[in-house]
Amino acid sequence: MPATREDRAFGIVVYAVLGIVSLIVLYPLYYVLIASFSEPLKIMNGEIWLWPKGFTIDSYAKILDNDAILRGFLNTVLYTVAGTALNLTMTVLAAYPLSRSDFVGRNLFMGLMVFTMFFGGGLIPSYLLIKNLGLLDTFWVMILPGAVSIWNIIIMRTYFQQSIPPEIQEAAVIDGCSSFGTLLRVVLPLSMPILAVTVLFYAVGHWNAFFNALLYLSDRPKFPLQLILREILIQGQTDDMVRASTESAIKARQAVEGIKYAVLIVANIPMLLLYPFLQRYFVKGILVGAIKG
Amino acid sequence: MANLQQQAGAMPASPLGPPPAPSAPPAALAASASPPAPPAALAASASPPAPPAALATSASPPGPPPAPPATGGASAPQRLMRPRRPLAHAGGGSPLGRRIARNWQLYVMIAPVIAYYLVFHYAPMYGIQIAFKDFRINKGIWDSPWAGFKHFERFFDSYFFERLLTNTLELGAYLLAVGFPIPILLALLLNEAGSERFKKFVQTVTYAPHFLSTVVVVGMLMIFLNPRYGLVNTMLVSLGGESVNFMADPAWFKTLYVLSDVWQTMGWSSIIYLAALGGIDPALHEAARVDGASRLRRIWHINLPGIRPTILILLILNVGSIMSIGFEKVLLMQNNLNLASSDIIDTYVYRSGILDANYSFSAAIGLFSAVINFILLVTVNSIARRAGGSSLW
Numbered sequence: 001m002p003a004t005r006e007d008r009a010f011g012i013v014v015y016a017v018l019g020i021v022s023l024i025v026l027y028p029l030y031y032v033l034i035a036s037f038s039e040p041l042k043i044m045n046g047e048i049w050l051w052p053k054g055f056t057i058d059s060y061a062k063i064l065d066n067d068a069i070l071r072g073f074l075n076t077v078l079y080t081v082a083g084t085a086l087n088l089t090m091t092v093l094a095a096y097p098l099s100r101s102d103f104v105g106r107n108l109f110m111g112l113m114v115f116t117m118f119f120g121g122g123l124i125p126s127y128l129l130i131k132n133l134g135l136l137d138t139f140w141v142m143i144l145p146g147a148v149s150i151w152n153i154i155i156m157r158t159y160f161q162q163s164i165p166p167e168i169q170e171a172a173v174i175d176g177c178s179s180f181g182t183l184l185r186v187v188l189p190l191s192m193p194i195l196a197v198t199v200l201f202y203a204v205g206h207w208n209a210f211f212n213a214l215l216y217l218s219d220r221p222k223f224p225l226q227l228i229l230r231e232i233l234i235q236g237q238t239d240d241m242v243r244a245s246t247e248s249a250i251k252a253r254q255a256v257e258g259i260k261y262a263v264l265i266v267a268n269i270p271m272l273l274l275y276p277f278l279q280r281y282f283v284k285g286i287l288v289g290a291i292k293g
Numbered sequence: 294m295a296n297l298q299q300q301a302g303a304m305p306a307s308p309l310g311p312p313p314a315p316s317a318p319p320a321a322l323a324a325s326a327s328p329p330a331p332p333a334a335l336a337a338s339a340s341p342p343a344p345p346a347a348l349a350t351s352a353s354p355p356g357p358p359p360a361p362p363a364t365g366g367a368s369a370p371q372r373l374m375r376p377r378r379p380l381a382h383a384g385g386g387s388p389l390g391r392r393i394a395r396n397w398q399l400y401v402m403i404a405p406v407i408a409y410y411l412v413f414h415y416a417p418m419y420g421i422q423i424a425f426k427d428f429r430i431n432k433g434i435w436d437s438p439w440a441g442f443k444h445f446e447r448f449f450d451s452y453f454f455e456r457l458l459t460n461t462l463e464l465g466a467y468l469l470a471v472g473f474p475i476p477i478l479l480a481l482l483l484n485e486a487g488s489e490r491f492k493k494f495v496q497t498v499t500y501a502p503h504f505l506s507t508v509v510v511v512g513m514l515m516i517f518l519n520p521r522y523g524l525v526n527t528m529l530v531s532l533g534g535e536s537v538n539f540m541a542d543p544a545w546f547k548t549l550y551v552l553s554d555v556w557q558t559m560g561w562s563s564i565i566y567l568a569a570l571g572g573i574d575p576a577l578h579e580a581a582r583v584d585g586a587s588r589l590r591r592i593w594h595i596n597l598p599g600i601r602p603t604i605l606i607l608l609i610l611n612v613g614s615i616m617s618i619g620f621e622k623v624l625l626m627q628n629n630l631n632l633a634s635s636d637i638i639d640t641y642v643y644r645s646g647i648l649d650a651n652y653s654f655s656a657a658i659g660l661f662s663a664v665i666n667f668i669l670l671v672t673v674n675s676i677a678r679r680a681g682g683s684s685l686w
Contacts, residue, residue: 007588014485021479022498025556028513029501031524046527094406097399104393109403113410118667121417122659123639124646128434129417147409179398208506211621215647226508233512234625260516264509271504279500283564 036060036265040258059262062255069263071221072228079142079224080206087202088195090148091156096183098153099160113150130216141216142224146205152198159194160187197281204278207270229267233260424657437653444657453641461637461662464547464623465615471551473611475559477604480566481592499560511625514553515540540626543634550626550635554619565607566600573599609677613670616662638662 035043039054047053063069097103098110121129126145135141164187172182188195210226217223271278393400419434424444426437448454479499486492502510517524518539526536539545573596581591620639627635638658646655 004587010588011485011487014482015491018482018486018491018495021559022495025502025560026498028517028556031517032513044522046522046524046531090406090409093402097396097403100396100399102392103396103399104389109407112407116410116414118670119418119663120414121420122656122663123642124652124656124659125417125420125423126413127647128420128423128652129413133412144409145413147413148406153406179396179402183402204504208504208508210506210508226506229506229508229512230625233508234515257516257522260512264512267509268505275501275504278504279497283500 032261032264036258036261038258040254040256043261044254044257059255059258060266062259063262063266068220068223068228069225069232069266072223072225073266075222076207076225078139079209080203082139083143083146083206084199084202086143086147087149087152088199091152091198092183092188092195094148094153095156095160096179096187099157113153117150127215136216137219137222139222142212142222145212145216146209149202152201156191156194156198159191163194164190193284197284200274200278200281204271225267229263232263421656421660423653424660426653428653428656440653444654445661447654448658448661453636456633457636457638457641460634461616461618461639464550464637465618467547468551468554468618469611469615472555472558472562473608475555476562477566477600479559480563480570480600481596483563483567484570484596485588485592496560499563501560502557503561505557507619507622507625510553510557511622514549514626518549540628541630543631546626546631546634550623554622566603569600569603570596605677609670609673612673614666615669616666 031048034050034052035048036059037052037055037057038048039056040059042048042053094109094113098106100106120126130136130141130145135144168186168190169182172186177185208226210224210230213224213227214230217227423434423437425440425442426434427440427443428434428437483492483495486495516522518526520526520536520538525539530536537545539549577595577599578591581595586594616638618637618639620637620643623635623637624640624643627640639662642655642659642662645651646659
C-alpha cells in the first residue's frame with residue numbers, strides 16, 4: 001500500500017525532530033572536545049564553533065603537570081578497581097544462595113535486603129555510624145558503605161535461576177561437589193555475560209561517585225577525581241594550577257578556561273573508551289532486569 | 294509485556310540469550326527504569342507488603358516449590374532438591390533442620406552480605422532515634438536525653454520550612470511535568486524511524502550523557518553558562534542580546550536543573566518504552582493500515598495504548614519519588630545567590646547536619662522527608678490500583 005502524503009510528511013517530521021534532538025545532545029559534548037584542543041583566548045572570544053582554532057595541546061600539558069588531578073585520577077582508579085572487586089564478590093555471594101530454591105530462609109534474607117530500599121536511616125544517622133566506626137578519612141569509606149546493591153543481586157540471582165540449566169548443578173552435586181564447588185566450577189564459568197554487566201554497572205558507579213567522598217573525606221590526598229573536578233569546574237578553584245607559572249594574570253585566566261575543557265575530557269577518557277561496551281551491556285542489563293525482575 | 298523478550302533476544306549477539314518464557318509482571322518492568330536511579334524504582338520488583346512471596350513467584354517459572362514432579366522439566370530450581378532425598382536420611386532431625394544443615398555452605402556465603410546490611414543499613418535505622426533526642430557526641434546515641442518532638446516543632450515553625458517544602462515540591466513537579474513525557478515521545482519517534490542505522494545513531498548519541506557523572510554535567514553547565522566566556526552568553530551577545538548570569542539567578546535555577554536533567558536522561562529513560570513498543574503485535578498495525586489509518590492515528594490508537602501499562606507504572610514510581618529528587622545535583626548547582634530557589638529539604642539537611650553539626654535537628658528533618666516520601670508512594674499506588682490501572686503491589 002503506497003504511503004499517503006500525510007504519512008510521508010509525518011516521516012519527514014520524525015527524522016527532522018530526531019536529528020535536532022541528536023544535535024542538541026551531541027553538540028555540547030563535541031564543543032567540549034574541540035575547545036579542549038583550542039587556544040583559550042579563542043574560546044573566550046566565542047570564535048569556536050565547528051572545529052578547533054589555534055590547535056594546541058597546552059591545556060592537556062597543564063593537566064599532566066598538575067599533581068592534584070593526577071592523584072585524583074589514580075585514587076579514582078584505585079577506588080574503582082577495589083570497589084568493583086568487592087561489589088562483584090558480594091553480589092555473587094548473595095545471588096547464588098538466593099537463586100537456590102532449596103535454600104531455606106531465602107525469602108527472609110531477600111526481605112531483609114529489599115526493605116532497605118524503602119526505608120533507611122537517612123543521611124545523619126549514616127554519617128554518625130561511619131564516624132563511630134572510625135571510617136572517616138580512610139580508604140575503606142570509599143569501598144564499604146556501597147559494598148553491594150540489591151538491584152544487581154536481583155539481576156544476577158534471576159540469571160542464575162533461569163539461564164543455568166539446573167541439571168548441570170545437580171550433576172555436580174551428585175559427583176560430590178559442595179555448594180562452593182558448584183558455584184566456582186559450574187555456575188560462574190557459565191555466567192560470564194552477567195558478570196560483565198555487573199562489573200560495568202558497578203565500575204561506572206564508582207568512577208562517577210562523588211557524594212560519599214564529599215561526606216566522608218576531608219584529607220585532600222585521598223580525594224577522588226570527581227571532587228577535584230568539582231573544585232576546578234564548579235567552585236573555580238584553579239589558582240594553584242597557574243599561580244606557579246610566570247604567566248601574567250590575563251594569560252593565567254585564559255589558561256584556566258582551557259584547562260576546564262581538557263579536564264572534562266580527561267575525566268571521561270575511560271568512559272569514552274568503554275562506551276561501545278557500556279551501551280551494549282547496559283541496555284542488555286536493563287532489559288534482563290525488566291523481563292525477569 | 295512478555296514481548297520485551299523478543300527485543301532482548303533480537304539484539305545482535307545477545308550474550309544473555311533469550312530467556313525461557315515467564316511474562317514479566319508489570320512491576321518488574323518498572324524496575325528497569327534506571328538501574329542506578331531512585332530506590333523506589335527498585336521497589337517495583339519486590340512489592341513491599343509481601344516481599345518474599347512476590348519475589349519468589351515473579352522470578353521463578355511456573356509452579357510453587359512443592360509442585361508435583363509432573364511439571365516435567367519446566368521448573369528449574371525445584372529440581373535441585375529432589376534427587377537429594379537419599380542423602381537426607383543420614384542427617385536426622387526434622388526435615389527442615391536437615392535441609393538447613395545440608396546447605397550450610399550457602400549460609401556461609403550469604404553471611405558477609407547480611408552482615409553488611411545489618412551494619413550499614415540497619416544500624417543507621419537505630420540511629421534515627423536521635424531525631425527525638427538531644428544528641429551529644431560524648432554521650433552516644435543511647436544515653437542522650439529524650440527531647441520528644443522538639444526538633445520537629447522547631448523545623449515546622451522555622452522560617453525555612455515553607456521555602457524548603459515549596460522548593461522541593463516545585464522542583465519535583467517541574468521535573469515530572471517536563472522530564473516524564475519527553476522519553477515517551479522520544480521512544481515513539483524512534484519507533485517510527487524507518488532506517489535502522491539512523492535509529493542506532495540517535496540511540497548511541499542520546500544514551501551517552503547517561504554515563505557522565507553529575508559533577509561533569511554540572512561542570513559543563515557552569516562553563517557553558519559562564520556570564521563572560523560561556524558559549525550560551527557569547528551567542529546571546531552576538532545575537533544582540535544581553536549576557537545573563539544564569540547560575541546566580543534564582544529564577545533560572547529550576548529550569549536549568551530540569552533541562553539539563555532531560556538532556557542527560559531522556560535517551561536512557563526511553564529504552565524501557567522502546568522495548569515495550571517492540572512488543573506490540575505488528576498484526577494490529579497491519580489491520581489498521583488496511584483500514585486506512587494514518588501513522589499518526591496508529592501511534593495514537595495502537596502504540597500509546599500498547600505501552601500504557603509501562604507508562605502508568607513509571608508514572609507511579611515518579612510521582613511517589615517526587616520529593617526525593619537528585620539531591621547531589623542540586624547540591625552541586627547550589628550557590629549563595631540562587632539559594633532562594635535551590636534550597637531543598639535534602640540540601641538543608643546536609644548543610645545543617647553535616648556542615649553545622651546540628652545532628653538531631655537534621656535527623657528529624659530527614660525523617661520527616663522520608664516518611665512523606667513513603668506515604669506518597671503508598672497513596673499514589675493505591676489510587677492507581679483503585680482506578681483499575683496497574684499497581685506496584
